[in-house]
Each structure stands twice: as C-alpha cells, then as structure tokens.
Amino acid sequence: MSNEIWVIADMKMDGSIRKVSFEALSEAKRSMQSKIGGPLCAVLMGSGVADKAEALGKYGAEKVYVVDNAHLKDFNPDGYVKALSELVAKHQPHIVLAGNTSFTEDYIPRVAARTGSGLAMEAIDMGLTDDNRLTVKRYSHSSKAISEIEFKAGNTMMATIRPNTYKEEESPVSPEVINEQVDISDADIKVKVVNLETKMSDRPELTEAERVVAGGRGLGSEENFKYIYDLADVLSAAAGATRAAVDAGYCPYDMQVGQTGKAVSPTLYFAVAISGAVQHFSGMGTSKVIVSINKDPETPIFAKSDYAICGDLFEVLPVLSEELKKALAE
Amino acid sequence: MKIVVFVSQTLDTEARVAVSSSGDSVATDDVKWILNPYDEFAVEEAIQTKEKLGGEVIVVSAGPARGIDAIRQALAMGADSGVHIKDDGFAETDNYTIAKIVASEIKKIDGVDFVLTGMKIIDDESVQVGIQLAEELGLPHVSLVSKVVEVDASKLVCQKEIDGGSVVVEVPLPALITCPDAMNEPRYASLPNIMKAKKKPVNEVTLDDIDFDTLGISRDAVGKSGSKVTTVKIEVPVIDRKLKIIKGSDDTTVKGEEIAQAVQELVQLLRDDAKVL
Numbered sequence A: 001m002s003n004e005i006w007v008i009a010d011m012k013m014d015g016s017i018r019k020v021s022f023e024a025l026s027e028a029k030r031s032m033q034s035k036i037g038g039p040l041c042a043v044l045m046g047s048g049v050a051d052k053a054e055a056l057g058k059y060g061a062e063k064v065y066v067v068d069n070a071h072l073k074d075f076n077p078d079g080y081v082k083a084l085s086e087l088v089a090k091h092q093p094h095i096v097l098a099g100n101t102s103f104t105e106d107y108i109p110r111v112a113a114r115t116g117s118g119l120a121m122e123a124i125d126m127g128l129t130d131d132n133r134l135t136v137k138r139y140s141h142s143s144k145a146i147s148e149i150e151f152k153a154g155n156t157m158m159a160t161i162r163p164n165t166y167k168e169e170e171s172p173v174s175p176e177v178i179n180e181q182v183d184i185s186d187a188d189i190k191v192k193v194v195n196l197e198t199k200m201s202d203r204p205e206l207t208e209a210e211r212v213v214a215g216g217r218g219l220g221s222e223e224n225f226k227y228i229y230d231l232a233d234v235l236s237a238a239a240g241a242t243r244a245a246v247d248a249g250y251c252p253y254d255m256q257v258g259q260t261g262k263a264v265s266p267t268l269y270f271a272v273a274i275s276g277a278v279q280h281f282s283g284m285g286t287s288k289v290i291v292s293i294n295k296d297p298e299t300p301i302f303a304k305s306d307y308a309i310c311g312d313l314f315e316v317l318p319v320l321s322e323e324l325k326k327a328l329a330e
Numbered sequence B: 001m002k003i004v005v006f007v008s009q010t011l012d013t014e015a016r017v018a019v020s021s022s023g024d025s026v027a028t029d030d031v032k033w034i035l036n037p038y039d040e041f042a043v044e045e046a047i048q049t050k051e052k053l054g055g056e057v058i059v060v061s062a063g064p065a066r067g068i069d070a071i072r073q074a075l076a077m078g079a080d081s082g083v084h085i086k087d088d089g090f091a092e093t094d095n096y097t098i099a100k101i102v103a104s105e106i107k108k109i110d111g112v113d114f115v116l117t118g119m120k121i122i123d124d125e126s127v128q129v130g131i132q133l134a135e136e137l138g139l140p141h142v143s144l145v146s147k148v149v150e151v152d153a154s155k156l157v158c159q160k161e162i163d164g165g166s167v168v169v170e171v172p173l174p175a176l177i178t179c180p181d182a183m184n185e186p187r188y189a190s191l192p193n194i195m196k197a198k199k200k201p202v203n204e205v206t207l208d209d210i211d212f213d214t215l216g217i218s219r220d221a222v223g224k225s226g227s228k229v230t231t232v233k234i235e236v237p238v239i240d241r242k243l244k245i246i247k248g249s250d251d252t253t254v255k256g257e258e259i260a261q262a263v264q265e266l267v268q269l270l271r272d273d274a275k276v277l
Ligand SMILES: Cc1cc2nc3c(=O)[nH]c(=O)nc-3n(C[C@H](O)[C@H](O)[C@H](O)COP(=O)(O)OP(=O)(O)OC[C@H]3O[C@@H](n4cnc5c(N)ncnc54)[C@H](O)[C@@H]3O)c2cc1C
Pocket: A215, A216, A217, A218, A219, A241, A242, A243, A244, A245, A256, A257, A258, A259, A260, A261, A262, A272, A273, A274, A275, A276, A277, A278, A279, A280, A283, A293, A294, A295, A296, A299, A311, A312, A313, A314, B037, B038, B181
C-alpha cells in the first residue's frame, strides 16, 4: 500500500468537474493528508480532459493521474472500471475517494470488487483510526439510522461522499501531471450506448444546489409545476420532486429526491404538497432547514419541518414567490 | 430463457428503527422481515420476461433460516425455484464476500441468460452488492434500469437515467441489471399461488458447499472479523426540527388575508431566525 490519497474527478455531461470532487479534495487535505503522509492526488479520466488538471490543483491536488482515452467519452462505465482498476492495482493507493453520483454508484463498486478494495458508499462523515484506517459514517435503514463503518488494513480503502457534505476550500498548487496509458479496446465495452439524451437546465443541479424547491403529487399536473419552477428561480434553487409526481408524469425522473432518487443536503429545502413519506425523507432529511407547504393540517411532513404554512399551494406559492423576491432584493 | 433473480430479506424500515444492546446493529426483536422492496421489481421484471420469452425464473438468496420467507414470496409471485444459501453470518458480512458467494452458486446453474436484482437493499442501503455480483459473475451490468425496451435470447436494450439526462444502452446477454421501483408494478401473490409456492423446489446450500479456494477467499471472510469493512456502531438520529407551523385561525389552512400574513411571517423567519436568505 502506498501513502497516497486519491480523489476521482467526476465530470458532468458538459465536461466540467463536479463540485463534490473539490469538496472531497478539500476534506482529504484538511483532515487526512498530514496523518497519512503521502501526496494528495486526483484521478482524471475521460476523453480530451488533460486541460482539467489545473482546476484540480486549485484544490490541493499535487499529482494528477490522467487517463485520456477516446473510449471514455460520454457514458461508459465499462471503460472507467477498466481504467480505474488498472490504476489502483498498479499504484495501490491508501485511500480512494469519489463523490457519490449516479455515475460513481454505477462503476466504483465494480472497481472495488476487481481490486479487492473495501468500499463504503455515500459517506456523511469520515475519519481515521490511530493506525490510519478509514472510518465512515453513512445512513442506513432508509436513513433512520447512521452506521459507522471501519475498514480493515491491508487493502485500498474506497469511499464515496454525499455531495454538499464538506466545504470546498481552495489551496492552490501546480500539480505534477502523470499520463497513464490504459489499453481499452472495443471488446472491453459491453454496454453500448444506443441513444443519449442530455437535458441542459439553467437551474443548478439538484445534488449540488444550496437551495431546493420540490413538489409532490399535490401539484396535480405538469403545467402546475410552473409554481415550483417559479419559486425555484426566485431562490436560484434546483427543482426537485417526489416519486408520486414523477410517476404521474408531472416532471422528469432526474428531479426525483429520495431513496431511489437523489439524496440532497441543501441549506434550504422547500417541500411543497409533499406528505413526507420515509422514502422521500430519506433523500432530503439532512437538509439544514426544511420548509413545507401543505394543506393538510395533519400531514406527517410538518413533524419533520422547521417552518411550515398550512395552506393551499396555489394560493400560497405566488404570494411567497413575490415576497421572497422582495426580501432577496433588499 | 433462464433468468436468475438475486433477492434479500430486509427488515421493514417503515417501522421504528432502534439500536440493539450491542450498539453495532439494529434491534431485531420486534421487527418485520420482508422481501427487499426493490427486489420485488426485479422479480416482477423477471416473470414478465419469462411470460414473453418462455423459460424459468430461479431466485437466489443468502441469509439465515428466516430468509426462506423472502424466497417463498418470490415463488408465490411466479418464480419457479429457489436457491437458499443459508448461514447466520451474512448479516455481518460485507458486500464483497456476499457477491462472491452468491456468484459461486449462480455459476453452478447451467446456461443463465439474464440476472436481475433490486437497485438497493433498504436496510444496509447497499447499492453495490448487485453490481459487485455482476463483476464476480464476469457479466456486464446496467444499474438503475428505468425501462426494458427490448429483450430477446441474445441481447437486452434498456433505458437508464443518469445525472443530466437519460441513456438507452444495448448489452449482449448474459448480463445483469439492477431494478428501481416504478420500473413495473409488482403483482400481488394470490392465496392459491402462495399455497403453490410452498411446494416449489428450494435448494438449500450451506457454507460447506462453497468452494472457498476457487473464490480466493477464506471461510472466515463470512462474518464480522473477515470483512473488509464492518459496522462498529449504529446510531438512531432524532429528528430535531423547529416545528414552527403557521396555520389559519381555525387551526387548518390559512385563508384570505391570513395568506399574506403567513407568507410574511415565514419570510421573516427564514431571514432572521434561520438566516438562510
Ligand atoms: C421502494 C420504494 C422506493 C421509493 N422511493 C421514493 C423516492 O425516491 N422518492 C419519493 O419521493 N418517493 C419514493 N417512494 C414513494 C413514497 O413512498 C411516497 O409514495 C411518495 O414519496 C409520496 O409522494 P407525495 O408526497 O408527492 O404524495 P402524497 O403522499 O400523495 O402527498 C401529497 C401531499 O400533497 C398535499 N396537497 C395536495 N394538494 C395540495 C395543495 N393544493 N396545496 C398544498 N398541499 C397539497 C397533500 O395534503 C399531501 O400531503 C418510494 C416507495 C417505495 C416503495
């Protein structure tokens, strides 16, 4: 085992690096690097990505391993599994961290299995034992419990981190760039993309957003979701939804928050016409401030909220959007 | 088509969750054990595939004796037979080892075309074990499949949601997919089918039947001491919220002029009390 800490740079569809990668670098720098002793490294995989190394240096990456390969374009987990597994086997890093995203959830488990690494996913807290083994806290049991996980020595320790858990903090260095050759052939790519549809939205991404406005079944139609989008735009917030709203076709799946959907931890979460089922709460219960708008005085979401208005959303939201607009302009 | 579904039994998290006296697990005295909800969608998808293409559905599960109930439920839904890898140590075993052991049993089944499992196990909140199972089986995988577009004897075309879009992929069979809720509507098991399920064959396997040498792990890998990661502590966080609920004068919804007042009060609270504006 080397004494390197690695952070995987996770990329968005538009090729920019996700904020959670910087959050992971910052946290590794703050609370792990001095104990473990080795360099803080980033791993940059993709096609045409070499110029992103500097951005990682800004958050403290002293070394950047780059795998630039045409097979790593767009959605291609098979290629990433191969590339990262080979790098881990070759360099034996002490710790590998990545943001928990739908993409890392898809391929990191395979890398852990292939390289015999321990893995804990969606950390909300991390630490090190006296002998520098990783510990991770994560939600379990539909977020009704928090499990503390301890790693064994002797293998690379891998963890993914829930976005918005750690603060990003600049700590600029000029990184040493190490180009790694990984042989990926067509035959390695078993899962082939037939069609890729990207939806570019002007709103922030759900998992990264500081504020989220989410709507539930009570919205009643796709058209009415405009009430949610209007409030979201006033707050520069991301827009979210419950499964009931997604299932009913009111909004796209990638807005779903919850046990199946995304886990979010914004500073401010608005739950509009949402009853607060355990599977929904599981995805937003770590929000700092929860506000709910619901017309049912007995709704379970009230007992899980900081502030609430018992009222009809169609009457309350337009007034609320206006008032917030004024308050924010002050 | 030979279809395998990997299922797990979990405790019902809709109920209260409490910490056990040892502090490193959840209390299981009064809990209800259920078929992992996401696995129901995998079983349903498997049965629909069988109904379309013919063949058989085999459910495989690793767990203690009570785990048979989860297998029987899948059989009552319409699966044909089961494999129960029975051991009390699995609850404390990491996903890495479970994937290896389950894979070794699936490999003993001849000519498997398609493997399905739930996208997550709700007690451990593990999304990884299904994907690691694919790795150990040497099969390609597609996780979080929102819709199977087309499946035949040699290939699978399916849709998957990704951050910032959705993607349709094609993968040759055999392959493994992980199933979210809402990809289909799991059928209820009728009483006659529940009765019939009791007579369907379930092959019981123990750790003695596992060839650990070939798996490259030792038998001690099953259980707490052998795992690469172990749970050392469980806490149940209390929901500690401000609970400031603004209601109308009749203790229900705000109406008329109350609406503007309520909104002003809320905005002021967000600004001055919560300081989030
Ligand atoms: C395995 C599994 C996984 C799941 N995963 C998820 C998940 O990831 N995310 C998720 O969200 N759910 C998930 N669910 C579903 C979850 O159990 C609930 O069914 C769902 O969250 C309910 O959504 P809702 O609150 O929008 O709808 P409802 O429970 O129907 O609540 C609607 C609310 O709107 C209020 N309302 C109606 N009209 C108005 C109005 N005009 N003004 C104000 N309020 C109004 C009502 O009072 C009610 O409280 C999952 C379920 C299962 C079994």
